[in-house]
Amino acid sequence: MLNTVVSQPEFKGMPMQQLQDADQTSLYVTADYHHLTLSSHFQPIFSISHRRPVGYEGLIRAVDTQKHSHSPLELLAIPQTGVENLSLDRLCRRLHMHNFARQPNGEAWLFLNLNSQCLVSERPDAGFMNNLFEQTGISPHRVVIEILESEIDDRHYLRNLIRHFRDLGCLIAIDDFGAGHSNFDRIWELEPDIVKIDRSMIRGAGTSSRVERILTGVVSLIHEAGSLVIIEGVETEREALVAIAANADMVQGFYFAKPQPRITQNLKFAEVIDHLLKIQQRQRFKNSHQMNQDFKKIESLFRQAVSEFSITNAFDTSTNILFIEKRAVRCYLLDEVGFQMARNVYSPHYQQKMDTRFTPLLSGDNANWSHKHYHFRAIEHPGEMQVSRPYLSVADSRMCITVSQTVVVHNKLYVFCCDLDWQDD
Known part of the structure; x- marks a missing residue:
């Protein structure tokens, strides 16, 4: 029961509440935090080949008593100490796991972001996640822990942190790769199960063929390292086509679905993917036809030159x-x-x-x-x-x-x- 969850020490002063959803009989969990109400939203992560969502990223949302929304950055600016940061981080994870467990999600993964900086400063014990697995009934193998590796300079601790979650049975994802100071040596060293490529790369690749080639090369290198690839932040049809052409395994972004508090069956994604694949096939045919036309003249001249x-x-x-x-x-x-x-x-x-x-x-x-x-x-x-x-x-x-x-x-x-x-x- 959630009442027993609320009483745990790390949530002192942060009571969790149950709110009856008017449309469903299941209970949706929210939390009070510094005069804000926190709730979970879930954004689907789609497998291109399977043509369906295979995971959902838990995202925190905050509103005040006047129902005004506050951005995640505003929320994360509230804690003043490492202990407070860790408490907020755990509160968000608890919200997401309880709300995810109460919804129809099949066998999909739940992607959870960790506040890497507070984990380094506080070095918390290993019991928190084990308790969450028991409380929610979600198996560890269905949880993907997202780590922003660029925030952790202590490489020894980072390896131990990843080993800890792997020992629990979770998958590991490196988040926002390609932004800031992300380095490939972290991929070789940490061997994540999944790498999420930052929005900045798909945005650039959507407008530049040069960046598109770079993105394709990055995806190929990550695959060579043994990790699956998610391209996140896909917002336009052009970006979606680029992500498919780059051989990404999964995609995430507003073009496909926006974060929602309720997980619903998205039957349109298969249609969207089929539509994109048809566009890609037509473009390949057009490019091939144009190249063939160009080479007819070049081939004739080349053969003349060789003969000469x-x-x-x-x-x-x-x-x-x-x-x-x-x-x-x-x-x-x-x-x-x-x-x-x-x-x-x-x-x-x-x-x-x-x-x-x-x-x-x-x-x-x-x-x-x-x-x-x-x-x-x-x-x-x-x-x-x-x-x-x-x-x-x-x-x-x-x-x-x-x-x-x-x-x-x-x-x-x-x-x-x-x-x-x-x-x-």
Whole structure:
């Protein structure tokens, strides 16, 4: 019974109340705290592949006697000592777990935020969460503890804290990764079950293809480290599409659902995901079609250039054929084992835009490119034109695509390469 919960020492002066919900027979729990009424809201966390919510983050809400809302930041500014911070943190966790237990949530996870700073200063005992599990009937494996790792400088204590919650049976999530001073070394060291990527990254990726590529790389690295990825703060259709394209496992944000005190069955999410996937499929088809159209002209010019070189053995002259295409940046010739046989030949159009800051990288003399995909793929498929994916060229630090093909001249095998400018529109 909650009356027994209220009497525990850490809640002295913070009585919890039961309020009858007019629409349901279940009881919804609130708490009085410094003339504010605190309550729980839950925001769904959706699995993209499963097309349904698989978890809910517990979020605190506060209103005063005049029913005016106070932000979480205002609430968190009230405690003046570490002990008071810990008491408020525990009060919030208790509210969320009791309210979560009283609602239809299936087997979904409950995500709980911890006030990392007060945990460091107070070093509380391990009994609190065990008592909550017993009181609410929520199994530890259904609780995900969110830790803002950037707030804890004591790495030894942070590891022990995570070990403690893991020993209880909880999952661990690193929150707000990508904001502030988040570092990948914490991911390798702490091995969280889940990493939540901060809103700032999806906001940037929604407007910049460059940031979108970075986000995709970050998700890939986190997966390589063995953690699932949630992209939080998704607020627009464009951001939702980017999150899906980045291969996130789960998404959270206002675009999908806002925090609510009551957990309801969200049947629309599957429809939303299906809608997004259809948009993505259409965009992929459009991009593929456009790329195919672009490459029809490039392919024709490239084959002419390779043919010209095979007949005349005049590399510089043969490259002029390719430079009719404005995307063509540079051509270079490699031998069978990847050594560059001559200097780069640059398009006259591109020479006007050369960035002299990268002068040390512009010359390919004595370079060996055998480790690059455009070389070894051409060697593996002699006589067939190879087209790379967009990548960052070391020659000038710009995104490019390389077209390559083997060609035999005087019984010697070469790889003819042409880099195409592939900057974002």
